[in-house]
Amino acid sequence: MRRLADIIDASRVKGILMDIFAKAAELGAANIPFALATIVASSGSTPRGKAKMIVLADGSSFGTVGGGIVEAKVIDEAKKAIDFDRPIMLDYALDHGPGERSLDMECGGSMQVYVEVFGAKARLVIAGGGHVGLAIARLASSVGFRLVIVDDRPGYVTPERFPMATELYVRESMDEALAAVPMDKRSCVVIATHASDERALRSFVLRDCAYLGFLGSRRKVRVLLDKARAEGVPDAQLDRVRAPIGLDLGAETPEEIAVSVVAEIMAAIAGRDAAPLSGRDGELVILRGGGELGTGCALRLRAAGFRVVILEREKPTARDRAFAFCEAAYEGEARVEGLVARKAECLTEARTLLAEGIIPLLIDPDCGFVAALAPYALVDATNAKSNDCLRRGMAPALIALGPGFEAGGDVDAIVETQLGHNLGRVLLSGSASTDSGTHEACSGDSGRARSIAGGLLEALLLLKGRVKR
Structure with a gap:
């Protein structure tokens, strides 16, 4: 017992x-x-x-x-x-x-x-309780959003008309209704009012939110954004406004518009590009750094079925340039173990190269293209031993190779790169071992050539090229 x-x-x-x-x-x-x-x-x-x-x-x-x-x-x-x-x-x-x-x-x-x-369910604030706002609310509720409806027309915004909404804000004026809505960084906002788009945009554009878009023609969008810019709204705030709102699905009816709008919001908060799944070889991984370490990662990622984009500095360096994809920054193209990396001048060209099975290399030291590419993972392979611009949330998975980062802090995970029994270990908290600053000879390493004086090096032959005695 x-x-x-x-x-x-x-x-x-x-x-x-x-x-x-x-x-x-x-x-x-x-x-x-x-x-x-x-x-x-x-x-x-x-x-x-x-x-x-x-x-x-x-x-x-x-x-x-x-x-x-x-x-x-x-x-x-x-x-x-x-x-x-x-x-x-x-x-x-x-x-x-x-x-x-x-x-x-x-x-x-x-x-x-x-x-x-x-996590809390995403909160969708819909400014405007008309036919399109109602269609968006019905669809968004079915995929798990908490609905907030804002309007100055009591007849349109009622518990009977919006039974799926958790919050209703109806005031005598739209300005009062907009001011009453609490916001946080996870909130999403759709502006689809009867005649108050400008006031709604002015109310939300300077507030922290995960998504902000408004419904309207391209001309209306341009006029309102230009007016806000003239009133002193910073470009950084206006650039995050999605307008005209929604994906290009050829939508006409309120229900079709709702599909395009809710799909775009879901893609935005998930960090996805909303591109078709057909024709893709695999998830996209961005590698920051195309030196020997980044090149090795690119080869393994491609072998595992991932698509790869490399971000580099304008003038990258590598010890063995003949075996590093960063050489494409100088030569326009680099080939390692049968894979080709090619320098791309813009996102459109990079996407074309991806579709052709080529690894695009973009000059982007500050990771400015990451948001537009919406990768599955972002991997720092620069071996810079310090974090200059990465922050968690830039991609669903943010991984750093080597020291200079904190797993669970500025990145999600770290891979140990220091030689020893922990080499390759994945850290979900803490930091990688710091570089000892000394070089240990490996098998087959016959030494390193060092310059005896300062000056410019003129390469008569390709590095690693074959020569006759």
Whole structure:
């Protein structure tokens, strides 16, 4: 028979879990994003062996995974996970050890904690309750958006007409109705008013949101944007306005327009380009850096079925230029192991090269083309040992090779590049080993040629070319 203490302990754990699940259901109903941290494995002496904890974006928590240093670390990582809507596996050794996974704790055991994110449903604000606004609301509700309707016409915006909406803002004037709408960076906005597009654009263009577009003819769009620019609205804010709104589907009816608009919004918040899936060889990966490291990655990615675009500096460098795709920046084209990389002057040319099975190389050191290309993943292979422009959220997966980055901080993951037993290890938290600054001779390395004086090098033969004695 089970001991009474075991039965009481099991009952207590069950009660705590039920409280956690009830809290999760409450947060979900209120559309509040949260993270659920679960101890999935533990060994040795640890504060808790099995436990769950809910963490909110502000760092407040419900439940516990053991308290102290380990819980503080989990809460900090959970906040980052919520911010970027990415799950993460945490691995800690509670042993005062020197390793990056070690924490300053006396327990001596180890814990693995999986942090899962439950994001709030995207909020779609529709300014205008007319026929098109209603069609958009019906379709958006069916794919999971929380609907907010704004108008100054009480007869159009009613609970009976918009039963799918969670918030209705109807005021005597459109300005009052627009001002009453709360916004956050996850909100999406569609402007489709009867006669208030200009006021709606002025209200939303300077507010932080994930998507902003308005319905109208190209002439109307141009007139309103030019007027906003003349009033001092920065170009950076106007450039993010999508207008005319929607994908080019040949839509005519309100229902057809709704399909084109909702499809564009879904693609925008997912970071996709909304291009047809047919004719694609695989997901697109952008490689930042076409040196030896980037070239090796490109070869493996192509072999795995991915499409690849390389972003480079205007004058890239490489030790073995004959075996690096960055050479295309100088020669216009580079060939390595049967694959061809070709310099592209614009996005249109890059997309044409992709369709031909060629790796496009774009001169774009600041990653300005990333948003337009909407890659599945962005990989930094520059080996620069510092982060100059990358931030999580630029692509669904942001991966760095080598030191200078923080996994779970400015990137999603890091691949260790330092020679040793950790070479190739994927880090989901922490940083890669720093470069020792010394060169260790490898098998077959007969030494390196060094200049005896300053000056210009004139290449008489291609590097790695064959010569006769």
